[in-house]
Amino acid sequence: MRRAAVLGTGQTHHRTRRTDVSMAGLCREAIDRALADAGLGWEQIDAVVLGKAPDLFEGVMMPELFLASSIGAAGKPLLRVHTAGSVGGATAIVATSLVRAGVHRRVLAVAFEKQSESNAMWALSIQPPFSAPITAGAGGYFAPHIRSYIKRSGAPDHIGALVAVKDRRNGALNPYAHLRQPEITRESVQASTMLWDPVRYDETCPSSDGACAVVIGDQRAAESSVGQVAWIRATSMRTEPTFYAGKDHVNPRAGATAAAALWAAAGIKDPLDEVDVAELYVPFSWFEPMWLENVGFVGQGQGWKLVESGETALGGALPINPSGGVLCSNPIGASGLLRFAEAAMQVMGRAGEHQVAGASTALGHAYGGGSQFFSMWVVGRNPQ
Amino acid sequence: MNDVAVIGFASSATSVTTSGVETLVPVFEAALGQAGLERRDVDFWCSGSSDYLAGRAFSFVNAVDAIGAVPPIAESHVEMDAAWALYEAYIKILAGEASTALVYGFGKGTAGELNRVLALQLDPYTVAPLWPDAISVAALQARLGLDAGLFSERDMAAVAVAREDASSVEALLDRPYLRVPLREHDVARVADGAAAVVLAAGDRVGGRRAAWISGIGHRVDPQGFGERDLTAVPSASAAAADAGGLDDVQVAALHAPFTHQDLLLRRALGLSPEVRGVAFGSDPMFSAGLSRIGAAAGEVMSGRASVAVAHATAGPLLQQNLVCKLRSVA
């Protein structure tokens, strides 16, 4: 298979309301940084892939159409990906396939969400006629599954708070993060309001405006790059239905299958040993131990122990979300691409204050829908 | 690089619900049956649909139920006509990431007021807040073509006669305008629908009947009304060139939601009058483009043509276009 690599990444400053920019301006802030990071000009981009979650969030049907000129896609091929919360990851993977297919040399992947144009909770709570009026909100969908995890694994109550403290302090090292809370403590998290019992306020992601962009190139483009690139060693996507009899919401088969395929394709036999850093899609703090198990870093019921040992913090054996992750910034459509980009930044050695020393292999991970759409990639300092 | 072929196609002119699930189950069965594959033989699934057609967020998620994705599958979705989902699947096969794929599109176009909903594709700051309806916007393009002498209202009616095989040009021209210069026959009927196409890499085609994809191109034009000559379709012209040129094409399945757009497309694609058109009476949004590819493949697989072209469009005034060229031999 042809090789592909990340040549450059860029992201916006993520905030609750980026009222200083339009949708085009938001995208361009990320794209301009990605092109600068890659040392490329517009004329070197062959195609654009845009990812975004539901159009109802911005109230524009297929916004890539009106954005085409502003994002440099006019006259070029333009694809619009939408795979729910995993869409940012899917966007990067589609761009990678375009390069691996030999169709394009350099592809721009960009994902954004401008949540402040409306209210995501409104858009997600639209109840079609004939449905039961049981609205619980996004946290209300996932909180029961977190309860199931706690029951099944015997995890102590404070694990969620430990993850929240780690990610928010990591976010304080990331200049682009929406929430930057260097002073946060386990006690302050546990004192925060219980929103969707067992999930507390400080254990949930914010609602953000933001964008992320990544330039992906072929082997020749990578080898002519001035800066270090992130070689894409493997990608993987898997899907299962939202609900089905016997569905495991704690350890979804689609996530486990995607990860197994990913490790096999990347030639990784012992992920915990061979992966230096991972950016996992953790919108509620409890999902860190759940995904540690689901992607196979540790066995069933062991995820919370890795968290409690401190090994997922910066300086630990497997730092998770050194950027602060989704818990610090959540521009929904871009959140997955941010995970993928942050993984790349780590192996490119360009993660700034949240750099994991010597990182040479990194995982980017995203999921969406009812824990049913999974996308992942492994990037490395070296092609193999 | 892998050769890629269409080996199965099925469609439905209905969609029971906005989720498409009930309609897609038999469509998948028919397309896979034609391809001689089982559900589990499909390496990659890809779909195209729109939340604004359904009137709610994440409307594509339920459609996955029609697949029976347990154990999990490799799958993706574009918020575009499923012709672009086919492009994504084609790329996966070219890249060697899959050997077979099932691509599907669906939409219940009649669930909402589509003519009004499509205003939300226009610039959200300076155009959409005026709620210009899609037929009116298309009428502005038609008049530009008429004023430039590119075609006449009679030419437009002739497109409709060929499509519907029902009336005479004279009878159609006697009818009142819907949005001057467009009459009812100039506007493709809004419809429900679903379609599925099965793709396979060359080494998986075996002895099956196949229509080989010799090239696909797709491009987008800027949307602003002053950013291109609205009677030209540069993205379609470029896509045709990307697909390898259309000089040797015998049959064309064009996705033109309006009669004048059929005429503009024929010019932009450089199709000679000898190129036979495959007629479509309606515009089942988000599966229409994929259906064109299925129909063009059908022309090739049946032996009615050795080279056929399919086209899909998206956005206002033919903003985004895809061209797929199919052949009887690899």
Added chain:
Amino acid sequence: MDTLSAPLTIAFDYTRSLGPVLGRFMAGLRERRVLGGRTSDGRVRVPPLEYDPDTHEPVTDFVEVSPTGTVLSWTWTDRLLEGQPLDRPFGWALIRLDGADTPLLHAVDAGTAEAMNTGMRVRIRWAASPVGHIRDIACFEPEPVGLPPLSHGRCDSGGSPTGTSDGDGGAAAAPPVTIMTTPIRLHYRHSTSVEESGYLRALAEGRITGRRCPVCRKVYVPPRVCPACGVATDEEVEVADRGTVTTFCVVNVPFAGQRLTPPYVVAQVLLDGADIPIPHLVLGVPAAEVRMGLRVTAVWRDRADWSTTPENIDHFEPSGEADAPYETFAEHL
């Protein structure tokens, strides 16, 4: 069997942040002035583009153009749609304002289609109270014949087609508009499948029905295509209106679109006879006493209020039975 359907309206007032270019354009409208953006090719685009199509740089050179212009193309509509600029038949037109090189789309209040033609001269009719919104242009109207072109703002009263560059004063003095509000209201007809309609009609009779998958034999409530097998479910099965709480959360937070006042318990309830839980409210017990394995029974609304809706079941409450052992529902988590 006829399937049930019902209207669905989705509505939200979107708050569009404009950024520097569109913010300037809207600020101009608020002062009844139209600003174009000059791009690197020298063309004045109205509305301004945010980014130059050739250099990709932000557009910063603003030019005031005339409120009068020429119709390049037009149509006529007498089928008015919600939200459109006029409440009587009107023309849509592509209008190139004097001083601009590109057309904008807007409505023309011309009275009749016969009054419209390509090349006709039109001028802006301003809204009574402009706020910094594209709707500050109420519409266009035919320019009276024989009168000199309307002079306005800093535009050359001679109708110079070049427009006036915006120097340090003038339009630059108006602070950009930050946000414009755009109401979006859409109407749909939501249809149900044959299976769902049967389920809803049974609910109207106080029964809960599911369907069994012919392949995996699992019972789905509400009935649907079996998502695990991808086949239609055929055999109708009546299930109990009591079951087991598999898992749950306590909702303490208010949010947009919410229909109940927090706190309340939303639980996954596995009805006896079904193979998939449904989400529902558990009331009649303090939230702190709800637990995994709790046995619950449906509390129906008054029979007189029943119709084809799941709302016939108001909520679930404890049935008083002993809790179900974890193993009996562990595979449904």
